[in-house]
Amino acid sequence: MTKKQKKASYQGDPGDEHVEKTVVETPPVVEQPKRKEPTYKKAGDGWEIKDRMYNLKRGASPLTYLIRGSNIFWFDEEKGYERELKYTSNQRTCFVDEMVGEQRLEHIIFQNGNLFVPKEKTVLQKMMSLYHPHRDKLFEENKPAQKAASEIDILEMEIEALNAAKNLDIDMVEAIMRVEVGSAVSSMSSKELKRDLLLYAKRNPELFLELVNDENVVLRNFGIKATEMGILKLSNDQRTFLWGSNDRKLMNVPFDEHPYSALAAWFKTDEGMEIYSNIEKQLQ
Secondary structure, three states, X not given: OOOEEEEEEEOOOOOOOOEEEEEEEOOOOOOOOOOOOOOOOEOOOOOEOOOEEEEEHHHOOOOEEEEOOXXXXXXXXXXXXXXXXXXXXXXXXXXXXXXXXXXXXXXXEEEOOEEXXXXXXXXXXXXXXXXXXXXXXXXXXXXXXXXXXXXXXXXXXXXXXXXXXXXXXXXXXXHHHHHHHXXXXXXXXXXXXXXXXXXXXXXXXXHHHHHHOOOOHHHHHHXXXXXXXXXXXXXXXXXXXEXXXXXXXXXXOOOOOOHHHHHHHHOXXXXXHHHHHHHHHHHO
16 A cells, blocks of 8 residues: 655744654555355245256257156155155145145246246245256256356366476376376377376366375386386286296286286385385386
8 A cells, every 4th residue: 555755844943954754644444345145035944045047957058948847756765755746836835745736737948958947936946956856967056156166176176286297206207197198108208298297187187186196106107117128027817927037926916906006016015125126226
């Protein structure tokens, strides 16, 4: 905040020198209004009273689209059985077993992929948001704040993944990229690996972060490199690792385990650590 300076002068007693004083004027502090999130009244059952918008999923936007408003069912876990649903224009519920008297069936029609339901039509809103069997499959409620929160989570995960990718050493870069592109990493330059790693982190941030935190990923890569260079050999049935030089057996792969995941775990054993050191010298 800029402070204004103003010079003021005064005349003292006779014989005194002329004195100038600098007076600093501080502008008044204007308090910025705080943003208020929209709030809505709630019904007795906790239902938020507001207008709601529903959209067909996958960006579908036909001129009109009719979804079923009768002969559909919702399983009531508290009651332990399915309850029939029906949307009518003259009932205060969408549950057939709660309806009284005549039932005037009402159509549920999306226009251009959207269905606007005003706050007064809580019966239809609850049917669409809570009970309809096609909810979150064929259509979904438009929830901007929830969608924004989800997108923020994704963006923050992307940032975390890209920051992690930026700081990885080349051995870890190669280990992770081998999961993505296989043995092709052996013919890629360090610049190509780094570029593809950053792209991979951006496209698949969650999987990328899992790999970064997987202590076995480097060991798996080590085993694959040793096999590619002929130091180790994996049997045709992928159940046994052998020395490449003399076909002497090193270890058996447990049933239902990935060969290189099993090898990575074996490298942590006393016997495996000794073999690891031996292979490391040969790779160097």
